[in-house]
Amino acid sequence: MTVHTPPTTLSPSRIESFLSCPLAFRFASLDGLPDPPTEATTKGSLVHRALELFMDAPSGERTAEFLDSCSEIAIDEYHDGPELAWLALDADRLAAFDDDARSLARNYLTMEDPNAVETVGLEMRLEAEVGPVTLRGIIDRLERDHDGALVVSDYKTGRTPPPAYRKKSMSGVHFYALLCREVLDESPRSVRLLYVRSGEVLTAEPTEQAISFLTTRVTAVHAAITTACKRDDFRPKKSALCRSCAYQRWCPEFGGDPTAAAEEAPVVYEGVARR
Secondary structure, three states: OOOOOOOOEEOHHHHHHHHHOHHHHHHHHHOOOOOOOOHHHHHHHHHHHHHHHHHOOOOOOOOHHHHHHHHHHHHHHHHOOHHHHHHOOOHHHHHHHHHHHHHHHHHHHHOOOHHHOEEEEEEEEEEEEEOOEEEEEEEEEEEEOOOOOEEEEEEEOOOOOOHHHHHHHOHHHHHHHHHHHHHHOOOOOEEEEEEOOOOEEEEEOOOHHHHHHHHHHHHHHHHHHHHHHHHOOOOOOOOHHHHHOOOHHHOHHHOOOHHHHHHHHHHHOOOOOOO
16 A cells, blocks of 8 residues: 655645546645646646736736737747747647737736736735645735725636536635635635636635635545545546546556556656656
C-alpha cells in the first residue's frame, strides 16, 4: 500500500479536483506528476495577464488602445514562456491563438466600463486557516462597488455553462468570499464570473450563512482526502472531464495502470513543470 501524506493546504481548484476525480487529484496534487498545459488553459492565463495589466492602470487610462497594448505585452511574454513552447503550435495555429486571445480581451470592454471600477487588488493571494487546513486562493480582481462594498470578480475565457450547471460553476468563487472574510475581516457583497467570450456575467450574493458553511465543507473535504490517503483509496470518477484529463492513459477506467504513472508521466511529459 502506498502511503500518502494528507495535504496541509488546499485551494478552491484542488478541492474541486478531488471532488471531480480523486485519482486525478492524487496524480497532480500528491504524487506531483506533471500536468501539461493545453491551448485553452494557456490562452486563459494569457488573457488574465492582459486584463491584469490593463486594470492596473489608473482609472481614466483604461482605453481600448491601451488594452490592445496590454494584450501585445502578454502575447510577447507567453511567446517566450514554457507553456507555448510545450504546445509547439505551428505558425498558423499560433496566429489563430494570438488573434483569439486579443478578441477575448477586447470583449471585456463590452461588459462594463473599466474606468468605473475601483480596484482593491489584482491577482490577490489570500490564505487563511480554515478548520484543519490552510485555504489558499488567488482572486483575479477585488473591487468596491458604488456603495463601497467589496466585490470579487473572476475572469473566465471558456464558454458560459448552461443554466443547470451555473450553480456549480459559482462554487469555487464562493471560497474567495470566505477568504475575504477571514483575511480582510469583510465579506463581499457579491461574487461575479465574467465570461469574456460570450460577454455574460454570472453574479451571486453570498450570505454569511453560506460563507460559514464553506468552513464545514473545507473540513469535510480535507477529512475525505485524509481518509483516502490512509487507505490509499483514490478512485477514478468518470465524467466529461475525462476527455481533457492528462492522466487518462493511466486510469483504470480506460484500461490504464495507475502504478505506472509515477515512472511514465515524467517521461511522457518531459519538460513540463510539476505542481
